Amino acid sequence: MAINHIWLRHFGQALVPTVFNFGISGKPPSHPELLDWLSMELMDRNWSMKSVHRLIVTSNAYRMQSSTRDANSSNAKVDPEDRYLWRMNEQRMQGEVVRDSLLSIAGQLDTAMGGLEIEAGKGLESHRRSVYFQHTPDVQVTFLKVFDEANPNECFQRNESIVPHQALALANSKLSLHVARTIERQITKQAGEPAAVDSKFIAEAFDVILNRPPSRAERSESLKFLRQQAELFQDPKKLTLVATGPAGEIKPESDPHLRARENLVHVLLNHTDFVTIR
Template structure:
């Protein structure tokens, strides 16, 4: 225990618990049928001999020794497990299909030599995660088309042998980042405290005891609203609903891999999430302010390229131009609807001089964000 004196001048001591090693090792026993007061055989710190012997002359019998053992150059497991998890994240399936189970109940690797090489290279490069991800995403295997042919279905229906790319919906945090980055709203600051973005009223309050600093949800403002999804604050069992619907964890338990579902609620989130609507409004205003006299076709082409990272086809442009024209006519006939539509989010409004035009372009961009291709890696 450590003791501190209150800065306000209060001389009473405040005790704070800290973690540390005990002076003596507390004995641990196998419990008879798990009964806490029925100890049987005493057990000692150790690791599976089949992986790597826990040499007491090299590794101290404590947490530090266990960490040194796990990252030892002779340990064949740690690098393989981590490489396999990153491979599954990038390719949709691990080289060992059971990502959470490398034991004797798990699957054998589909490409054992590749897994060995990647693990050894990752270890020898100083456990450089960024380097490993770059290796994977720049590979010819990753850059394959996801188009499925009859030959694929006949010879590799589950894509175990990586005959094609796998279509993977982006994780919840990435969907937020995609909208913010493509609209120019993303705050690229690295590190710092978590942030609380837009959230429906009352969600925290109905699950709270009514006490403490987290009893009520206090939304952040300014540039903090536009930080990456990884910095969004998650209260245990009450994650942001827009992320929960896209299969983010509620932190009830440790999850090695997330589920990937496809539900109507996800479409409702993309249609109504303030982040998506605000990104659409900001990008429309930015395009109109930058090129106020540009033709609708040029504006749509630019937005399409920023959101989907490719050029639109002629058929796609024709369809989007037609939709833009219909929306422009509707908003010109109802200026109040146009003003209400663009009145979303806290980001400053760009002065475009034509609310109906901005609302129509915003509707087109909103439609682009709602394409399956936008939130699916193909």
């Protein structure tokens, strides 16, 4: 049972798919020998979960790539659901990880441990880790809730929905705007302000937010976007402000070019690769 849960959290799918039911009405394991072997390993390692985590994440199975682009097409045909682990599954970050990552990449995550639980209403202002917030059937941090936070009553397996609310949470929340504006200032300080170093800015932003360099196509799209947005801000009279909602603590950059950079960072926070673990 324990191994099945640990496996589920690393691979996004459990060895026994009915995680809440190991009885006769449950589904049989996809890899019975593996389940048995790992269970024995856990016991032999004095029930050290850390040790089993290490065993799993250093395995070949764990280190497979998730892209099916160059995959053998017969695999996709025979096992489209990847029950037999011919590739890694993509997983979406859990809500807590999304929120903590936002703060972390801006260098603002408060990693202090312990203390009283924090009011759910402070979910967007507090920089403490997400685990410390109030989490009851009635009160939850909205930002975490839309990303399928654990059901406070029972949770065997997190749901991994993709709903427009998540898009709005990342696109419109003051947390993500705050983080975007913060990161833009940090990178600009490093890379410099002139448009001539935009490529450097882009590479750095991709690295900080997505942990990888931009592809050639991404770089040219990004450069185009920076020009377009900067042009937009040249003539604010032609623009319409969004009528409602609270204004952010950090004001947007007044320089059109730097504000465009803010936009770029903000978009990368909304990029599918930011919330996806591959």
